[in-house]
Amino acid sequence: MFGGFDYAVLERALPLLWQGMLFTLQLTGLAICGGVFFGTLLALMRLSPFRPVSFFAASYVNFFRSLPLILVIFWFYFLVPKMLGWPIGGFYSVLIAFVMFEAAYYCEIIRAGIQSVTRAQVHAGSALGLTYGQTMRLIILPQAFRNMLPVLLTQSIIMFQDTSLVYVVGLKDFLTTADLIANRDNRPVELFIFAAVVYFVLCLIGSTSARRLQRTYAI
Amino acid sequence: MNYKWDWGILLQEPYFGWIWAGFGWTCAVAILAWMIALSLGSVIGVLRTIPHPLPRAIGTAYVELFRNIPLLVQLFLWYFVVPEVVPREAGMFLKRGLPMPEFWTAVVCLGFYHGARVAEQVRSGIGAIRDGQRQAALAMGLTTTQVYRYVLLPVSYRIIIPPLTSDFLGVFKNSSLALTIGVIELTARSRQIEEYTFQGFEAFAAATVLYSLVTFAVMTLMHVTERRTRIPGMISLEAK
Numbered sequence: 001m002f003g004g005f006d007y008a009v010l011e012r013a014l015p016l017l018w019q020g021m022l023f024t025l026q027l028t029g030l031a032i033c034g035g036v037f038f039g040t041l042l043a044l045m046r047l048s049p050f051r052p053v054s055f056f057a058a059s060y061v062n063f064f065r066s067l068p069l070i071l072v073i074f075w076f077y078f079l080v081p082k083m084l085g086w087p088i089g090g091f092y093s094v095l096i097a098f099v100m101f102e103a104a105y106y107c108e109i110i111r112a113g114i115q116s117v118t119r120a121q122v123h124a125g126s127a128l129g130l131t132y133g134q135t136m137r138l139i140i141l142p143q144a145f146r147n148m149l150p151v152l153l154t155q156s157i158i159m160f161q162d163t164s165l166v167y168v169v170g171l172k173d174f175l176t177t178a179d180l181i182a183n184r185d186n187r188p189v190e191l192f193i194f195a196a197v198v199y200f201v202l203c204l205i206g207s208t209s210a211r212r213l214q215r216t217y218a219i
Numbered sequence: 220m221n222y223k224w225d226w227g228i229l230l231q232e233p234y235f236g237w238i239w240a241g242f243g244w245t246c247a248v249a250i251l252a253w254m255i256a257l258s259l260g261s262v263i264g265v266l267r268t269i270p271h272p273l274p275r276a277i278g279t280a281y282v283e284l285f286r287n288i289p290l291l292v293q294l295f296l297w298y299f300v301v302p303e304v305v306p307r308e309a310g311m312f313l314k315r316g317l318p319m320p321e322f323w324t325a326v327v328c329l330g331f332y333h334g335a336r337v338a339e340q341v342r343s344g345i346g347a348i349r350d351g352q353r354q355a356a357l358a359m360g361l362t363t364t365q366v367y368r369y370v371l372l373p374v375s376y377r378i379i380i381p382p383l384t385s386d387f388l389g390v391f392k393n394s395s396l397a398l399t400i401g402v403i404e405l406t407a408r409s410r411q412i413e414e415y416t417f418q419g420f421e422a423f424a425a426a427t428v429l430y431s432l433v434t435f436a437v438m439t440l441m442h443v444t445e446r447r448t449r450i451p452g453m454i455s456l457e458a459k
Contacts, residue, residue: 063431065434066388067431068394068395068396070396071426071427071430075423078413078419157287161289165396167399168399189299192296195292196292196296199287203287
């Protein structure tokens with residue numbers, strides 16, 4: 001069954017696969033930063049007492065959460081160059097798609113984190129004479145981020161897995177590279193099993209540390 | 220931005236037919252995969268709550284394995300690798316004998332992948348039931364199977380309706396990955412229309428509206444179901 005497993009194929013493929021992994025990590029890192037930033041903004045908007053603002057944020061989140069990521073990738077891959085009027089390359093189109101899409105998911109996590117801090121703390125902040133912005137920045141958000149760190153990490157692992165979907169527009173991430181080499185050398189068994197093992201090990205490390213964080217770090 | 224709008228294209232044949240055919244395939248993949256996910260997930264979820272190390276270990280291994288490999292990689296494993304590594308006759312059947320191999324591969328892959336997620340929900344549902352209920356059932360002379368069958372599972376399913384709803388919607392959305400192995404479902408059809416006509420806005424908008432409508436309909440339906448079946452005095456687990 002695995003008698004014909006050819007390690008030499010993998011050895012030859014390693015430099016290209018490493019390039020692919022760098023692409024994947026780069027995309028994941030940038031998308032996490034963008035996603036958390038816009039997710040925080042959306043969460044603050046969702047919790048805003050001003051109705052139109054919270055309604056807008058809620059609609060945005062519900063809308064993006066109802067769509068498949070592949071469709072969103074197609075949308076932005078097609079739309080961004082049209083809107084700007086010049087091509088900006090696949091990487092940036094896909095990055096924008098990921099940031100917009102993941103912001104909706106991060107928003108829900110961050111909102112839950114903010115709501116996990118008791119309301120009494122907001123009152124205490126106001127009683128001390130802090131403004132709304134100061135209360136958020138100095139009291140609520142630091143505690144909220146600490147509470148939601150494990151869930152944020154879990155969501156980031158999901159996103160690391162999701163970056164493999166750039167396959168549909170042919171960007172050379174880890175999985176697409178493995179697929180190209182599998183086709184070139186006609187060795188799908190070796191390449192896909194190797195890709196699965198690499199993803200599995202990385203994600204397992206991530207999810208184990210998320211659980212550890214939850215035990216030791218949450219308030 | 221110069222763009223020639225032509226919404227009429229969506230009502231013209233063959234594009235109108237393409238969209239509905241694609242939508243049909245999306246629903247078929249999602250519903251069949253969900254049936255696998257729900258039954259498999261329930262079994263694995265129950266395994267993880269049994270007070271014996273072996274079934275627990277099997278359940279945990281399953282969940283960790285299927286949750287930590289990206290769905291697309293799993294799909295490629297099922298489609299390209301499994302037929303090569305199973306015994307020869309089975310491999311030949313998968314490659315030649317099976318009608319619509321892409322479709323069934325996608326269904327099985329999605330079913331196993333989401334089974335791991337359903338298992339986690341079932342487990343947390345059973346965990347949310349106070350231990351007194353299990354002890355009471357055992358004290359009444361029910362066997363372990365009966366305790367699960369008549370006490371724990373019925374209560375657990377009613378508690379986890381909201382997260383199960385979002386899992387079903389996850390299957391529905393993830394069925395779009397089937398396009399990578401050649402199932403021409405809704406997303407693939409909208410891409411195809413874009414490539415044929417260059418009317419990307421209209422094509423993607425049609426798919427977007429259909430996905431959103433289904434999500435909205437399922438959410439509303441399950442919200443009503445959840446309220447009707449809610450157990451008085453128990454709060455439901457909120458959807459993630």
